[in-house]
Amino acid sequence: MSHKIVSKRQLGEEVFWARIEAPLIARARKPGQFIILSINNDYSERIPLTIAGADAAEGMIELIWQKVGKTTAELADLREGQSIANISGPLGTPTHIDNFGTCVCVGGGIGAAPLLPIATALKAAGNTVLTILGFRSKDRLILETEFAAISDELIVTSDDGSYGRKALVTEPLKELCERDPKPAQAFVIGPTVMMKFCCEATRQYAVPTQVSLNTIMVDGTGMCGGCRVEIDGKPKFVCVDGPEFDGHLVNFDLMMKRMNAYKKQEQAARAAYEKHRCKIGLDE
Ligand code: FAD
Ligand code: FES
Numbered sequence: 001m002s003h004k005i006v007s008k009r010q011l012g013e014e015v016f017w018a019r020i021e022a023p024l025i026a027r028a029r030k031p032g033q034f035i036i037l038s039i040n041n042d043y044s045e046r047i048p049l050t051i052a053g054a055d056a057a058e059g060m061i062e063l064i065w066q067k068v069g070k071t072t073a074e075l076a077d078l079r080e081g082q083s084i085a086n087i088s089g090p091l092g093t094p095t096h097i098d099n100f101g102t103c104v105c106v107g108g109g110i111g112a113a114p115l116l117p118i119a120t121a122l123k124a125a126g127n128t129v130l131t132i133l134g135f136r137s138k139d140r141l142i143l144e145t146e147f148a149a150i151s152d153e154l155i156v157t158s159d160d161g162s163y164g165r166k167a168l169v170t171e172p173l174k175e176l177c178e179r180d181p182k183p184a185q186a187f188v189i190g191p192t193v194m195m196k197f198c199c200e201a202t203r204q205y206a207v208p209t210q211v212s213l214n215t216i217m218v219d220g221t222g223m224c225g226g227c228r229v230e231i232d233g234k235p236k237f238v239c240v241d242g243p244e245f246d247g248h249l250v251n252f253d254l255m256m257k258r259m260n261a262y263k264k265q266e267q268a269a270r271a272a273y274e275k276h277r278c279k280i281g282l283d284e
């Protein structure tokens, strides 16, 4: 069954949003879960994307993605009315949502997209939600209005000071952890290095921290081993055991090494796609 893109727009520099027909997934999905899609057929690359939102009654899911390589660029080039050949899901273990008290939600860059359904569910469960969103610069800012609507407090930072506070997210995170009482839980999603440093910060204050890991995935069912990570010294598969884990137990250095394993091939695939894109006139 193919999945029609019913609407699509650009949210920021290289960031896209789409509403897509997927009635079974829309009905079954829970916050924290993701899908794996292949754009054209069974031989296309499979990539995981978080279900950023869903409308069960209308049978629609929402995806938000950043153009970083060949497949995310190809997805960004699809137009409203066109279809995605395969979408599998919902995959992964849903986020454990509870009334923890005060939760800090930290989103870095495109990490704001997978964080939104979690923060929304935490708010609905009665938590006080303190959100920190960090971006490289103003043109990368996404979902500020959506987070403002569900957060008791929202702090936006940018690396270059072009919007909000000029800081890395770890700075306000430490300040929130120093409050009395300190937050009961932190949820952090973003680039691996950012999650690593956020976890080092929350560890100092003994604030339990959930991270959502974005390893390379292929099958998404625990069979290929592509998404293997080390948690508390033991091997785990992000697709079935995660994507969320206790951030204080993750071996981030090993994860970063594994994620960079195919850089050369990824760059070659993107270059070949850009050349093809130019030839078929998508640039016009
Ligand atoms: P490539 O040039 O092929 O790769 C760029 C980088 O992306 C690689 O260096 C690697 O780190 C990573 N990557 C490459 N192939 C894969 C793969 N098959 N699976 C996972 N990562 C890969 N991104 C979003 O923009 N929005 C989301 O909501 C989102 N949710 C995710 C949820 C999960 C559970 C996971 C594991 C990843 C998620 N990602 C999300 C990351 C997204 O899957 C990658 O950016 C995408 O696969 C890159 O594909 P590409 O061909 O465009 O780039
Ligand atoms: Fe293959 Fe997780 S994606 S084991």
Ligand code: MG
Residues within 6 Å of the ligand: 045, 069, 070, 071, 266, 269
């Ligand atoms: Mg790729």
